Amino acid sequence: MHLYILRRLLYTIPIIIGVSLVCFSFIHLAPGDPINSVLPEQASAEVVAQIKAAYGFDKPLPIQYLKWFSNVLSGDFGLSIMTRRPVLSEVGPAVAHTALLAVSATLLSFLLGTSLGLVAGMTTRRVTDRSVTAFSVVGISLPHYWLGMVMVVIFAVKMRMLPATGMGPAGADLTQFGIEDIKHLLLPAVTLAMIPTGIIARSVRATVAEVRRQDFVQTLKGKGLRRPRMFLHVIKNAAPPAIAIMGLQFAQLLGGSILVETVFSWPGTGFLLNAAISTRDLPLLQGTVIVLATFFVLTNVLVDIVQTLIDPRVRRA
Amino acid sequence: MPRETTGQARAGRIVEVQDLSVRFVTRDADISVVQDVSFTLDAGEVLCLLGESGSGKSVTMRSLLGLLPPTARVGGRVMVSGHEVTRMTERQLESVRGPVAAMVFQEPMTAFDPVFTIGTQIAETIVSHEGISYRVARARVLELLELVQIPSAARRLDAYPHELSGGLRQRAMIALALSCSPALLLADEPTTALDATVQIQILLLLRQLQRDLGMATIFVTHDIGVACEIADRVAIMYAGRFVETGPIDTLISHPAHPYTIGLLSSTVHESSRGRPLAPIQGGPPDLADLPGGCGFAPRCVARTALCDQVRPTLIPFSTTRAAACHHPALETAPA
Ligand SMILES: Nc1ncnc2c1ncn2[C@@H]1O[C@H](COP(=O)(O)OP(=O)(O)O)[C@@H](O)[C@H]1O
Ligand SMILES: [Mg+2]
Numbered sequence: 231m232h233l234y235i236l237r238r239l240l241y242t243i244p245i246i247i248g249v250s251l252v253c254f255s256f257i258h259l260a261p262g263d264p265i266n267s268v269l270p271e272q273a274s275a276e277v278v279a280q281i282k283a284a285y286g287f288d289k290p291l292p293i294q295y296l297k298w299f300s301n302v303l304s305g306d307f308g309l310s311i312m313t314r315r316p317v318l319s320e321v322g323p324a325v326a327h328t329a330l331l332a333v334s335a336t337l338l339s340f341l342l343g344t345s346l347g348l349v350a351g352m353t354t355r356r357v358t359d360r361s362v363t364a365f366s367v368v369g370i371s372l373p374h375y376w377l378g379m380v381m382v383v384i385f386a387v388k389m390r391m392l393p394a395t396g397m398g399p400a401g402a403d404l405t406q407f408g409i410e411d412i413k414h415l416l417l418p419a420v421t422l423a424m425i426p427t428g429i430i431a432r433s434v435r436a437t438v439a440e441v442r443r444q445d446f447v448q449t450l451k452g453k454g455l456r457r458p459r460m461f462l463h464v465i466k467n468a469a470p471p472a473i474a475i476m477g478l479q480f481a482q483l484l485g486g487s488i489l490v491e492t493v494f495s496w497p498g499t500g501f502l503l504n505a506a507i508s509t510r511d512l513p514l515l516q517g518t519v520i521v522l523a524t525f526f527v528l529t530n531v532l533v534d535i536v537q538t539l540i541d542p543r544v545r546r547a
Numbered sequence: 548m549p550r551e552t553t554g555q556a557r558a559g560r561i562v563e564v565q566d567l568s569v570r571f572v573t574r575d576a577d578i579s580v581v582q583d584v585s586f587t588l589d590a591g592e593v594l595c596l597l598g599e600s601g602s603g604k605s606v607t608m609r610s611l612l613g614l615l616p617p618t619a620r621v622g623g624r625v626m627v628s629g630h631e632v633t634r635m636t637e638r639q640l641e642s643v644r645g646p647v648a649a650m651v652f653q654e655p656m657t658a659f660d661p662v663f664t665i666g667t668q669i670a671e672t673i674v675s676h677e678g679i680s681y682r683v684a685r686a687r688v689l690e691l692l693e694l695v696q697i698p699s700a701a702r703r704l705d706a707y708p709h710e711l712s713g714g715l716r717q718r719a720m721i722a723l724a725l726s727c728s729p730a731l732l733l734a735d736e737p738t739t740a741l742d743a744t745v746q747i748q749i750l751l752l753l754r755q756l757q758r759d760l761g762m763a764t765i766f767v768t769h770d771i772g773v774a775c776e777i778a779d780r781v782a783i784m785y786a787g788r789f790v791e792t793g794p795i796d797t798l799i800s801h802p803a804h805p806y807t808i809g810l811l812s813s814t815v816h817e818s819s820r821g822r823p824l825a826p827i828q829g830g831p832p833d834l835a836d837l838p839g840g841c842g843f844a845p846r847c848v849a850r851t852a853l854c855d856q857v858r859p860t861l862i863p864f865s866t867t868r869a870a871a872c873h874h875p876a877l878e879t880a881p882a
Pocket of ligand 1: 571580598599600601602603604605606607616618834
């Protein structure tokens with residue numbers, strides 16, 4: 231078991247290297263010169279060369295990559311071109327802000343999604359089942375930033391119950407968290423939770439329904455097991471695939487949502503990426519992407535491990 | 548829990564089935580799969596249900612536990628140890644399944660929940676019915692695993708189903724069925740999915756347990772050799788009906804129904820030695836499109852015009868035997 235976890239962790243190394251390569255090359259293949267945005271209007275060729283050299287942009291790409299990646303490994307993500315501050319000190323708080331939003335949205339969607347999915351999967355009433363499916367489809371297909379804006383109009387503009395944008399005064403500092411912060415969190419978290427709720431409800435429903443069709447359920451019924459205990463069997467069987475879906479949703483939420491964070495002016499990674507892209511701030515862009523990718527990979531490993539703990543059959547592999 | 552007993556119920560009578568019929572009704576189909584099935588079974592007796600696959604053996608067995616899907620419409624009356632199963636709610640059935648009647652299923656590979664240990668799955672049954680603690684139940688499970696002769700039983704307690712071979716898993720399934728000391732054991736082709744050598748071991752184990760514990764047992768098989776090993780009485784099923792019933796020895800030596808005769812001469816068993824093998828002509832009937840008369844008529848060698856017009860009912864032709872046929876081979880059957 232420990233060996234399995236270790237192996238799984240070691241596998242992430244090549245994956246992260248691959249991700250870093252891809253993200254580095256894509257960013258550099260994109261048209262436009264990163265230097266342009268910081269250059270004075272009529273910079274001489276010498277000045278351009280000088281600045282390029284200062285950022286290392288004069289070297290061949292493979293060399294640039296190696297230099298960047300080895301720096302990243304030692305914790306040096308370079309300087310943001312726009313703010314001239316270390317990339318890490320920009321990414322750090324943004325990650326914390328996004329994480330706060332992501333965790334809230336995740337909790338919301340796990341709770342709502344699994345409950346709805348379980349009800350739909352366990353019920354024998356067609357109407358209940360159909361309603362949950364309809365709700366999921368709507369949740370998945372509605373553009374969530376649109377819903378976000380609608381909710382801002384209703385709750386912030388019309389009813390004046392909740393703030394329209396921004397984070398609460400405590401930021402991501404949970405020790406200082408108060409009612410104001412929760413108010414700020416509510417709308418973006420609900421908006422962000424929509425799609426995962428739909429996806430989770432739908433897949434939990436499908437998984438539960440499939441588990442209930444398996445032979446062993448007949449054995450459980452045949453031995454006169456009480457309903458709550460039957461429920462436990464179904465849930466434990468449905469858990470691994472459901473957790474996989476939920477982990478994926480969480481990993482995606484952790485990446486931040488450019489649209490939702492922009493709609494709500496939430497200073498997270500999505501917001502930061504948006505800024506980095508529009509200003510072609512290469513070091514910031516690369517740094518943010520590699521941090522997010524690492525989170526994504528690690529979350530997936532975590533999901534794998536949890537699944538393995540639940541399902542004894544996977545353990546052999 | 549209702550304990551309705553019938554007026555004429557005798558002591559030692561475990562099963563009484565009267566005019567059992569089962570239909571599966573869906574939006575676009577209504578198929579009768581079991582019809583006019585009646586039989587009784589006393590304590591300690593072994594009845595074998597014999598017939599081709601699709602003849603309704605499993606459905607008959609499941610009706611005894613009320614274990615049919617919601618699409619099933621069950622008619623007639625099923626009494627098991629004084630419980631009228633056909634009239635009980637799902638909730639009431641919970642207390643029948645296990646302590647009154649228990650089932651051994653055909654597929655040991657899929658009959659256990661893959662994510663719980665064997666020990667837990669047997670223990671939870673005992674806990675659920677007897678309200679004892681898991682610790683006490685575990686000791687009982689260990690005894691049960693030893694009873695069904697699982698080697699190094701203590702270690703197998705914490706094994707997951709996939710860690711056991713098919714044979715061991717079927718033994719564990721038997722232990723599960725026995726865990727609440729049922730008055731009636733239902734075994735639905737318990738050896739069909741196993742290797743030949745393992746089949747015999749499981750069969751011998753079941754026979755021994757049945758004799759030691761004195762349970763009434765219904766054993767489903769499509770293998771006459773298996774039936775000979777374990778049965779006291781046999782009921783031959785064809786297209787959802789009993790076509791012939793009787794004690795195993797006379798039924799095998801002097802079959803009366805043409806289907807039974809065909810079944811015997813088409814399979815290898817002890818009394819077929821030296822006789823030529825003659826498979827029954829034609830294929831199993833389509834239950835959705837049965838002929839108006841005798842269901843077996845299209846494949847029958849003794850078929851007459853009467854067979855196509857009037858459906859024969861199960862009529863006793865001796866004290867212990869009955870056949871549903873217009874032209875039973877009575878001259879060969881002893882009175
Ligand atoms: N849940 C079900 N829904 C519809 N038809 C069924 C169902 N279960 C069994 N049947 C049909 O009932 C007939 C008898 O099945 P079964 O009792 O399993 O036969 P067997 O004698 O092989 O055990 C078959 O034709 C089968 O297709
Ligand atoms: Mg069957």
